[in-house]
Amino acid sequence: MAVPRSPVRWALVLLVAGLVGVAAAGVLWWPGTSTEVRRTTATVVEPASCGGPDAYDRVEFKVGDETRTAKLDGCGHQENEAVEVVVPDDTGGDLVQAAASTPVGMPFGTRLAVLLVCLSGLAGGLYAYLLTRRSQPTASAGAA
Missing domain, CATH: 1.10.287 (Helix Hairpins)
Incomplete structure (x- = not known):
């Protein structure tokens, strides 16, 4: 039983x-471990053609009181165009990403x-x- x-x-x-x-x-x-990012407005100072091997626009933005220049992960913008970018906390890098292309959430x-x-x-x-x-x-x- x-x-x-x-x-x-x-x-x-x-x-x-x-x-x-x-x-x-x-x-x-x-x-996961991720670096904190900040959104800021950058100005395109040197546009790049999208057909070349170095197709990165050069942008200028402010971090605190300091003005920095970096490559934008994108191309085809006009000179003096305002672009919203994402700047990581460790601003030692020379590459920033457009805010429209970063995932949210x-x-x-x-x-x-x-x-x-x-x-x-x-x-x-x-x-x-x-x-x-x-x-x-x-x-x-x-x-x-």
Whole structure:
């Protein structure tokens, strides 16, 4: 005769499956190491043709009280054109990126992965619950 499983046991299985799903989603959602960036307006001082091997416009922008010059990750702008750029905190680099081309927020692929991990954890917990319910003997009402 099989020993029926207590409700505490299947609740523990559901709890563990749910916690593993939440932990996995938290690991995926946790932001990676990234450098802080600032948006600022830069002025194109030396435009570059987009057909050449060095197709970077040269821009000038202010960081605090200091005026800096850097290459813009783009080409085809006109001289004295104002362009919004993203400047990393470590301004030692010679390359800045146009603000319109930088991603904002978490990428869609990561959000989708987090959602799928949470759903799979929920499905695994439900499957464990169904397996424990199936293996429990049922009492017949007509036994006398």
